[in-house]
Amino acid sequence: MLRNPCESKEKSLNQQIMNEAFFDKKDYKSLDRVDGRLKVTGAARYSAEYQLPGLVYAVLVESKIAKGTIKSIDSRAAERAPGVLAVISHVNAIKVPGYQTSNQHPSEPPVNGQPLRAFYDNNVYYNGQPIVAVVASTLEKAQFGASLVKIQYEKEQHKTDFDANMDNAVLPAQAKKNPKSPVADYNRGDKNAFVNAPVKIDAEYVLPTEVHNPMELQAITAYWEADDRLTLYDKVQGTQPTQQHFAKEWNLPPENVKVIATFVGGAFGNGLHNWPHETAAIIAAKQVKKPVKLVLTREQMFTMVGYRPYTWQKIQMGATKDGKLVAINHESVGQTSSYEEFTESTLQQTRMMYASPNVNTRYRILKLDVSTPIWMRGPGEATGAFALESAMDEMAFSLGMDPIEFRLMNYTDSDPDKQLPWSTKYLKECYDAGKEKIGWDKRKMQPGSVRSGEWLVGYGMGTGTFGANRGAAAVRAQLDADGNLLMQCAITDIGPGTGTAMVQIASNTTGISTDKIIFQLGNSQFPKAGNQGGSSTVNSVGPAVQAACNALKEQLKTMIASKGGSNAAFASAKKEDIVFVNGQVQIAGNDSAKVDIRTLFKQNNIQKMETTQESRPDENRNKYSMYAFSMHFAEVHVHPLTGQVCVKKVVCCGDAGTIISPKTAANQMIGGATGGIGMALTESAVIDHRFGRYVTKDFAEYHVPVHADVPHIEVFFVNKPDTLADPVGSKGLGEIAIIGVAPAIANAIFNATGKRIRELPITPDKLI
Amino acid sequence: MIQFQYVRTSTPKAAVDAVSKTQNARFIAGGTNLVDLMKRNIMTPEKLVDINNIPLKGIEQQGNKIVIGALALNSQVADSKLVQEKLPLLSQSLNAGASAQIRNMATVGGNMMQRTRCNYFYDTAMPCNKREPGLGCGALEGFNRMHAIFGTSEKCIAVHPSDMCIALVALDATVVAAGPKGERRIPFAEFHRLPGDTPEKDNNLMENELITAIEIPDNAFTRNVHYLKIRDRASYAFAVISVAAALHIENNTIKDARLAMGGVSHKPWRLSEAEKALIGKPASEKTFRNAAEIAMQGAKAYKHNAFKLKLGPNTIVQALKNAAEPV
Numbered sequence A: 001m002l003r004n005p006c007e008s009k010e011k012s013l014n015q016q017i018m019n020e021a022f023f024d025k026k027d028y029k030s031l032d033r034v035d036g037r038l039k040v041t042g043a044a045r046y047s048a049e050y051q052l053p054g055l056v057y058a059v060l061v062e063s064k065i066a067k068g069t070i071k072s073i074d075s076r077a078a079e080r081a082p083g084v085l086a087v088i089s090h091v092n093a094i095k096v097p098g099y100q101t102s103n104q105h106p107s108e109p110p111v112n113g114q115p116l117r118a119f120y121d122n123n124v125y126y127n128g129q130p131i132v133a134v135v136a137s138t139l140e141k142a143q144f145g146a147s148l149v150k151i152q153y154e155k156e157q158h159k160t161d162f163d164a165n166m167d168n169a170v171l172p173a174q175a176k177k178n179p180k181s182p183v184a185d186y187n188r189g190d191k192n193a194f195v196n197a198p199v200k201i202d203a204e205y206v207l208p209t210e211v212h213n214p215m216e217l218q219a220i221t222a223y224w225e226a227d228d229r230l231t232l233y234d235k236v237q238g239t240q241p242t243q244q245h246f247a248k249e250w251n252l253p254p255e256n257v258k259v260i261a262t263f264v265g266g267a268f269g270n271g272l273h274n275w276p277h278e279t280a281a282i283i284a285a286k287q288v289k290k291p292v293k294l295v296l297t298r299e300q301m302f303t304m305v306g307y308r309p310y311t312w313q314k315i316q317m318g319a320t321k322d323g324k325l326v327a328i329n330h331e332s333v334g335q336t337s338s339y340e341e342f343t344e345s346t347l348q349q350t351r352m353m354y355a356s357p358n359v360n361t362r363y364r365i366l367k368l369d370v371s372t373p374i375w376m377r378g379p380g381e382a383t384g385a386f387a388l389e390s391a392m393d394e395m396a397f398s399l400g401m402d403p404i405e406f407r408l409m410n411y412t413d414s415d416p417d418k419q420l421p422w423s424t425k426y427l428k429e430c431y432d433a434g435k436e437k438i439g440w441d442k443r444k445m446q447p448g449s450v451r452s453g454e455w456l457v458g459y460g461m462g463t464g465t466f467g468a469n470r471g472a473a474a475v476r477a478q479l480d481a482d483g484n485l486l487m488q489c490a491i492t493d494i495g496p497g498t499g500t501a502m503v504q505i506a507s508n509t510t511g512i513s514t515d516k517i518i519f520q521l522g523n524s525q526f527p528k529a530g531n532q533g534g535s536s537t538v539n540s541v542g543p544a545v546q547a548a549c550n551a552l553k554e555q556l557k558t559m560i561a562s563k564g565g566s567n568a569a570f571a572s573a574k575k576e577d578i579v580f581v582n583g584q585v586q587i588a589g590n591d592s593a594k595v596d597i598r599t600l601f602k603q604n605n606i607q608k609m610e611t612t613q614e615s616r617p618d619e620n621r622n623k624y625s626m627y628a629f630s631m632h633f634a635e636v637h638v639h640p641l642t643g644q645v646c647v648k649k650v651v652c653c654g655d656a657g658t659i660i661s662p663k664t665a666a667n668q669m670i671g672g673a674t675g676g677i678g679m680a681l682t683e684s685a686v687i688d689h690r691f692g693r694y695v696t697k698d699f700a701e702y703h704v705p706v707h708a709d710v711p712h713i714e715v716f717f718v719n720k721p722d723t724l725a726d727p728v729g730s731k732g733l734g735e736i737a738i739i740g741v742a743p744a745i746a747n748a749i750f751n752a753t754g755k756r757i758r759e760l761p762i763t764p765d766k767l768i
Numbered sequence B: 001m002i003q004f005q006y007v008r009t010s011t012p013k014a015a016v017d018a019v020s021k022t023q024n025a026r027f028i029a030g031g032t033n034l035v036d037l038m039k040r041n042i043m044t045p046e047k048l049v050d051i052n053n054i055p056l057k058g059i060e061q062q063g064n065k066i067v068i069g070a071l072a073l074n075s076q077v078a079d080s081k082l083v084q085e086k087l088p089l090l091s092q093s094l095n096a097g098a099s100a101q102i103r104n105m106a107t108v109g110g111n112m113m114q115r116t117r118c119n120y121f122y123d124t125a126m127p128c129n130k131r132e133p134g135l136g137c138g139a140l141e142g143f144n145r146m147h148a149i150f151g152t153s154e155k156c157i158a159v160h161p162s163d164m165c166i167a168l169v170a171l172d173a174t175v176v177a178a179g180p181k182g183e184r185r186i187p188f189a190e191f192h193r194l195p196g197d198t199p200e201k202d203n204n205l206m207e208n209e210l211i212t213a214i215e216i217p218d219n220a221f222t223r224n225v226h227y228l229k230i231r232d233r234a235s236y237a238f239a240v241i242s243v244a245a246a247l248h249i250e251n252n253t254i255k256d257a258r259l260a261m262g263g264v265s266h267k268p269w270r271l272s273e274a275e276k277a278l279i280g281k282p283a284s285e286k287t288f289r290n291a292a293e294i295a296m297q298g299a300k301a302y303k304h305n306a307f308k309l310k311l312g313p314n315t316i317v318q319a320l321k322n323a324a325e326p327v
């Protein structure tokens, strides 16, 4: 018998995780990350790694009160400290032109409010707000200088306690203005159906604040190449959205702002917004007339770059005795700052996931003296799924039904919210295969009935869904005489393996082998792209890659056919049949139609052939409802005396259309499941409300799961194309990887122990 | 971090002299705790005396005790054949601490001297009597989930964070220290202090004294031992509660017992009364439960750590069960 079932776990290699049976021959094959070697050898350069000539360092001093005004800043000692070049605050900061106008992020939905402006005035809105930047010749000197700055405050009464202030929650302004807003109150069917439902669940769920905490700290190197030309090496999720933001903020033509984010060491959403520390670095660079590097500390990551908001939810669910849902009322209150209204789609899935004729949702926000949240992986949906999928489990238990049976009973073949057919939905396939892989038949309805030695064993499941989003994107493709293909796009890669997937799409479209294709990204000067966020990259940029490759083929066809003779066949060849093999253009199945690219280019007196193609969402978006789906199963072991939880196994299935890059896709699912384990069991950022200040704000106190918490995670995909969603047939999967994991674990814990924990994280103290 | 001097020494005497010369000087061993505290301006020594070149890394049997040098690495001690054979409880407790990388740097002396992980101690914007006497205790009415239930004072409710020390207090270790006035020996149970009115003092080592070794007397606890650590994630987290249990069982009767707890007090918490309740009894769940109840007498909880009143005894019972039936 094992002391702790988690001490021995099947560990598996990525390759074993892939269920190749789901892939037939024509499908994409696993490819190692195209930039993997650069990353593991340290050759990949991140935003803090650009050693520009004359580079100096900035360190931020944060507020130590949660609300009030700055009375005075004593910077004399800091200014005299060795190597210090400037001590910058609202007192002496240069005027930022954009501070006078509304400063909204161009790629975001309109948020009501005024984003925080670095060094603008003496107001303090939250504890941990950047107040002063100390710039010095080395990092250590800047840190020492920062420790000498003395700030006096006029304190005001602050409010940071969510529970104590929940009565002050309000309808978001955007919903007040527009009753059709996604966060407006929603009603389908009979408003009061819950009251008369034969079987009822009525429960409240709490998710604490979670912080993205990617491995890479937020970093920016700001460089004014001329008075009106700004270059930023910046850890962001969108180079062009950032370019537009700072062009507006500094009143510059966008082409004068260059944003580089070639490598991003994880972000999970915190780079979807531009933050005050970025402006602080830009101000500093302007003021000291040198390139300035600013890297946040881990502690500053808790207060300067957003977080998943503390959220309270209530679900009232009604069903008939034989398991048909008759009502779902779902309410949510999410935390936001006093100066901006952050909203997210916590309640969306409740409207579309199950076939309940009657649904009410009600979304509110609570303004507190804290910083503004931002989307965190699987944004509101992951929060909402914790409540919805827990409630589904509670209801199934009340009905005496198997949770999968109960979901199948309420399965819907079209979207009951938008009243449109799904583009594709293969959740049933996920249930079927997942059940077998987790060993669902070992599950007993009665909690506490299965044991392994002293440990209680439980099985649980949760479903996830996220919009199959797609935006406009463009790709430049360049073919050289050696048959190498170079592509460029402004999109970033925060870790999912964007370059790898794009190389695979290009290879699949052209036949050019993957080692002859390079995909460059993370530069605002490359063709158009939005943020890497909302699981939309493969579906947005992928079609542009395909379009650019096809356009190259057309150009080649025309060029070849214009020579006449044996090449005339190219004129009528279908683009699908045009392939590149060993530096030659060929028509598949026609051995005589072969043209050497080098010769062709020489004849036409060109070095390269180039095209830029844009791809946009089409009208199918109005005719179909497009979502990706996921299914997560968990087996947990719980010690009845000590409350220790061991997640013994996780099985994840993604219904995400065509899987372009099986290896990196599996990697996404594993990462999402790991994040879900953190959400369920370990992560929580706690504020001491007397000070309005975080008390768990480093990796020792804010617990992200470590390897020992993460079991064998088995991933598989339905891998059926959704060509209505986009031409490459893929639906994103970054978000569905985490959505539904936390409730799967919470449900498994209930099944093991009979304890229904509705407040995350589920630490040992809650289980004894 | 402030600017500081740095010197290297290679004998205990030179180290003690170097530290004695400057006010606010500190020894540095693995640096895994001290450097972190310096970066956060929680400790601001003006001089660091590096002791890593002093030959104090030995682990050996000397007569009827095992002597471990103060600079022996946590990993080295945990992996030592001698320790695994004769002091398996110590080996288990070390492996429950920190991470493999940190254990490869951390020393025995540094481990004993590591400071509390109290959230308020760690944030210079928060009140903490231990960091700065007179500021008040932030934890008393604050977020005190990890905090003490035994031996607290109005001034401080922080816990001692070490795992290793819980085993050492159970095993009746002795600390050997060298100071300006020569060598002295301190029983382990008297090494760390309760906070009382002087929470700034973690232990009774005098200023300028260097820990040179710990001595552990031979014992019969080579088989029925278990170090059970309950924490908020499976590894790389400090103990919410930990229990070091050692039994000497003959014919299912407990001949001798040692029991100590971590995560509950400002010092490694030896449970002598509970030990007495175990001796002479059969190794059964009933015996263990009874001992656990005795162990918890006098415990006092705060707003966020009341669960320790239940998790504590449960962990004691489970540790004893595991000790009684080793895998």
Ligand SMILES: Cc1cc2nc3c(=O)[nH]c(=O)nc-3n(C[C@H](O)[C@H](O)[C@H](O)COP(=O)(O)OP(=O)(O)OC[C@H]3O[C@@H](n4cnc5c(N)ncnc54)[C@H](O)[C@@H]3O)c2cc1C
Pocket (backbone or CB within 6 Å): A700, B026, B027, B028, B029, B030, B031, B032, B033, B034, B035, B036, B051, B070, B071, B074, B096, B097, B098, B099, B102, B105, B106, B107, B108, B109, B110, B111, B112, B113, B114, B161, B162, B163, B164, B209, B210, B211, B212, B236, B237, B238, B239
């Ligand atoms: C992320 C993290 C997680 C951790 N988790 C755990 C855990 O779970 N359990 C646990 O027990 N520990 C844990 N630790 C703490 C770790 O065990 C200690 O940091 C380590 O043991 C300190 O040893 P060191 O040699 O590095 O000490 P140093 O940092 O060099 O010194 C620490 C203190 O001891 C003094 N000192 C050092 N040697 C002597 C001596 N010979 N005589 C007198 N004074 C001396 C120094 O002056 C200093 O004040 C963790 C640490 C980290 C960073």
